[in-house]
Amino acid sequence: MRIDIVTIFPSFFDVLDLSLLGKARQSGLIDVRTHDLREHTHDRHRTVDDTPYGGGAGMVMKPEPWGEALDEIVGDGASDALLVVPSPAGEPFTQATARELAAEAHLVFACGRYEGIDQRVVDHYGERMRVRLISLGDYVLNGGEVAVMAMIEAAGRLVPGVVGNPESLVEESHEDGLLEYPSYTKPASWRGLEVPPVLLSGNHGAIAAWRHEQQVERTRRVRPELLDD
């Protein structure tokens, strides 16, 4: 998988060199490249934003730098890459979305700031490639970078080979539509709190049944709407 990120804060993504995704980058499983939007400005102040047509507070990101930056990545014709634009007006990001992104060969993330990117950028690239506006949730961040970091982690870990034991991906919250069961490890007794005896029983059928029961109970208590599906 190739990932390109266009942002005015490219160093924000240096952290991707660490941990899980760091190994995936070194092994070539995931090729992450950041691009500084300001490299595609040509005025003395390296301007990337301007006041909104129609008035209103805040600033809007100018289309020209985005056009130059994105053309450099996907060329000036049709592209099979998926352009992901984090936006409060986007579709909700879920584990299903993460799985869809993980199946892509080439993801391009456009990190907006301020009030967003001039709409014509989405319209222009929407004529020659798939474009998805995605939101992390019903709140607003100051820019797309944090959202892109979360999406890259959620999708990157689903890319085959990135996580050592693929089994660990199966029994996770939201993978089967339920929240995950509670986990325990040694010691069996800690500050007077005991590990549920069934987990020490060695009875794998009883353990699986208990874990599923815990998933349903936790989901009903914390996220009852997930049980409606």
Ligand SMILES: COC(=O)c1cc2cc(CO)sc2[nH]1
């Ligand atoms: C949950 O919030 C988001 O996903 C989110 C993405 C973006 C992009 C912005 C720049 O206009 S503000 C913002 N919020």
